[in-house]
Amino acid sequence: MQLKTERLNIRPFEVEDKEDIFEIYEDEETCRFLLHEPWTDKDRDEHFERKRNQRSLGQKSSLSLAVLADDKVIGDIAIWYTDMKETVEIGYAFNKNYSGFAYASEALSAVVRSLFRDYAIHRIQANMDARNLASAKLCERIGMRREAHFIQDYWSKGEWTDSYVYAMLEGDLPD
Template sequence: MPLPSFPIKTRRLVLRRYAADDLDALHRAQSREDVTRYLYWGPRSRVEVEQALTERTGLTELRAEGDRLVLAVELVETGDLLGEVHLFWVSKEHRTVEIGYIFHPDFEGHGYATEAAAQFMRVAFDDLHMHRVIARLDADNTASARLLERLGMRKEAHFVQNEFVRGRWADEAVYAMLASEWPSAQLAEPFVRGLPGDA
């Protein structure tokens, strides 16, 4: 899969490969309940984060269906690690990828997550020539849903109590966008403007 060269830079952000010296910052985020609340896994110990970081340093290519690309998101101005963005290759035949993201709540309100996710939408459609980008999330995660809507994605499904996650039955929402819809969604202002609830 012909990925662009890394890092990917915007006016405010750098999307780059993870490095070993990201451990402290990654642990500060992944050890928090408010960061992992809607994820399949809960707050992680430092050992668990170290294992996760080792895995992430290898997730830099999309060679086959089922592969995952994960990049760290760094603030240009300070060098702070804000979070990460994901692309998961769902289907080669149907040219579909899934987008995901995890951001530290201390950096909310500046539009960073939207700006970073928009770059991965661009990669999916403009560089990888995907037909469809989807996102799956806990339906209770309204902040994430608003981010996807700012990207121009539409809600296509709501599955009621379809997964048992960390001791509770969770609803799942599915959002999507087609390649034919991507050009009309490229509105510059939402990708750089800080909005309430946006990381």
Template sequence: MLRPAYPIRTARLLLRPFTRADVGDVWAYQRQPEVARYMSWEPRTLAQTEAAVAQMAREDRLAGEGDCLSLAVVRADDDRVVGQVELVWHSTTSRQGEVGYVFNPDHHGQGLATEAAREMLRLGFDGLGLHRIVGRCHAENGASARLLERLGMRREAHFVDNELVKGAWRSQFVYAVLAAEYRLRS
């Protein structure tokens, strides 16, 4: 079981559970075609974002296999939600997890996603005792692939046309890092 003490502080960010008050900030990026392009969903309506935030607000701990920890990424200097990070607990027996993230394009290129995702790796390895964490991205999403590489993850797979998403075949990169590798870099 992992339920962090909130907020989690990094150099420039606060990571905390979502609240209803975050809907406006989240909708600011979930409604953008540029963001939805690499997601399984289309640009979201306000009502869809309200439902997504309500779901993410319940994802504040990892109690067992299959659980997802979804945290709002908040700039410490202005208290605005700039994105979200997730850690999914895939396997208790094999100690496997997955990291994910979505950020407002207005805040790209500042290292915020790397900073937040690095903290999720720390939670997975140090807080939950995972052995291996993966990260997946659309094969055409070069920015996401570079972020996973900055986290010290290696590309382990390139699945060609492995998913039918929004009526089109999508290829995917899979990256991973082991706890031992993570500790060597920390």
């Protein structure tokens, strides 16, 4: 998948993206609600290679996309199939230094439209830590609806956390 929007280029990761993506994932605040700890100098090459090798969306493969603004990677969108027919889950992280410019909304909107149009996806969902209000608002901005709020259902980083499930069908896309 390669997409262009008015301001962004969205494509699989390339070798030259390592430092930009490290800038995102080394940040404690960014990783607070993610399932993994911040990347370190010791493990960044391993994490990056795994992400760089996620180049196609299939039943047994996931896709990681770099979101670029002016040739700088400012975000990461990951997509993988769930066990349900024609259903994918999306996850994302964006460089906090680029928040407030609607880049995340622009990128995710383009990706979900492409998933429905080019991959014949029936349903797209996003699961998140319920404390991640910025992520919840982002899902709502692109047309997703909150379908569930699970109470203390996930053990993450030494504590029980609540989860939200957001989802959309093609008919939920804003005009």
